[in-house]
Amino acid sequence: MSNVIAAIAGGLFDEGGVSAFSRPVLFGTAGDAVLGALPKEAQTCYFAHDERENPIAGAESIPLAENRFASFFSLTDAEQVIVIAEPFALAEDDALEHLIESHTITGYGVSVLVAEQQGFDAEGQPIPADPAVLVAVFTGKMLGAALASGADTLDALVEAAVAAGAQKGVAVTNEIVAIRDGASAYVAQLAVQNRVNFGLIQNGVQLFDPTSTYIAPDAEIEPGAVILPGCHIRPGCKVGAKAVIGPNSILEKAQIGAGTTVNNSQVYESTVGENVTVGPFAYIRPQCVVGNGCRIGDFVELKKSTIGDGTKVSHLTYIGDATVGERVNFGCGTVVVNYDGYHKNQTIIGDDCFIGCNTNLVSPVKLGDRVFTAAGTTVTKDVQDGALCVARARQTVMDGWNDRRRAAHEKEKK
Structure with missing residues (x-):
């Protein structure tokens, strides 16, 4: 597979002004977690952000447009573009690889990754399925057509690509944890921790x-x-x-x-x-x-x-x-x-x-x-x-010195 690039849309902040991609997740940030989940086929990654967000190490920075996804117009010459709408953690480390593989084999214009289940939170309660599409892969041509529609969410981009004639594929993974605040970043860390540790086992x-x-x-x-x-x-x-x-x-x-x-x-x-x-x-x-x-x-x-x-x-x-x-x-x-x-x-x-x-x-x-x-x-x-x-003073022993000292102090006490 050639000419596969990844495009990450920044510009997501909570009420306190904290970037979603800057949330800490297991010795790194949410942005690092996304970059680490990308398959080897995606040799180049772009992160659209402005001065409010720190760059993601390993991703090339491009200016963030008012419409977050309009930042990617310059990338539509690529054969395939993985578009990431917000940070996430995956329970399966090869989920995006399977997404690209199925997308390429079918020849569809757009394919999305969805969760079969969302796993469990820190208290063991099931997490409701997230209806929003967090990651999708487009052919460059179909991404250009979808961006031309003015769509400002990834769901809308996918719908615009289908309206432009693209067939839509779906790849399924068992858990996707969207990272939007501190609590979800912690749940994402648990997912990454389990994936890494049980993979080693x-x-x-x-x-x-x-x-x-x-x-x-x-x-x-x-x-x-x-x-x-x-x-x-x-x-x-x-x-x-x-x-x-x-x-x-x-x-x-x-x-x-x-x-x-x-x-x-x-x-x-x-x-x-x-x-x-x-x-x-x-x-x-x-x-x-x-x-x-x-x-x-x-x-x-x-x-x-x-x-x-x-x-x-x-x-x-x-x-x-x-x-x-x-x-x-x-x-x-x-x-x-x-x-x-x-x-x-x-x-x-x-x-x-x-x-x-x-x-x-x-x-x-x-x-x-x-x-x-x-x-x-x-x-x-x-x-x-x-x-x-040998570099030290010679030992000197003064017989009875401390006994005389102690006796003098005892005399003072009386």
């Missing part, structure tokens, strides 16, 4: 509780992965086979390798390798790369750093603007001191290093391979391969 992903698991439609999760309750897997994520995410984890533009566990932790715009354990309560900030077989433990924060294969960062550690080698062990309380108040500086740590507890690495600094830092050390100068670095 059918594909071999284990979701313990789909009702408390929120996964973006574009997330790629391989069969065999396990998603525990309370997780938010936002747009742009990839999760490998046999990975375990959660409970209560957040991923955003994150790539998680096969066999990796992310427990009660957050990963943003970063890549985590295979067979890694993350968390609980770890925070991986953007631009991090964690190698295979690593341990990123509790209350560990990474920022703009690369961690080599097999490195263990077990607990209470901050690593920022650093390149860390393989098989490094970080003791508890280590801090990479990367910020001097004006600049973020780099730290480089070689392979097979042992970083003692409560070490401060004051950037910029470089540790060679096999370096050992003693507990409590503050490193301010480069350390060569195989060295021990």
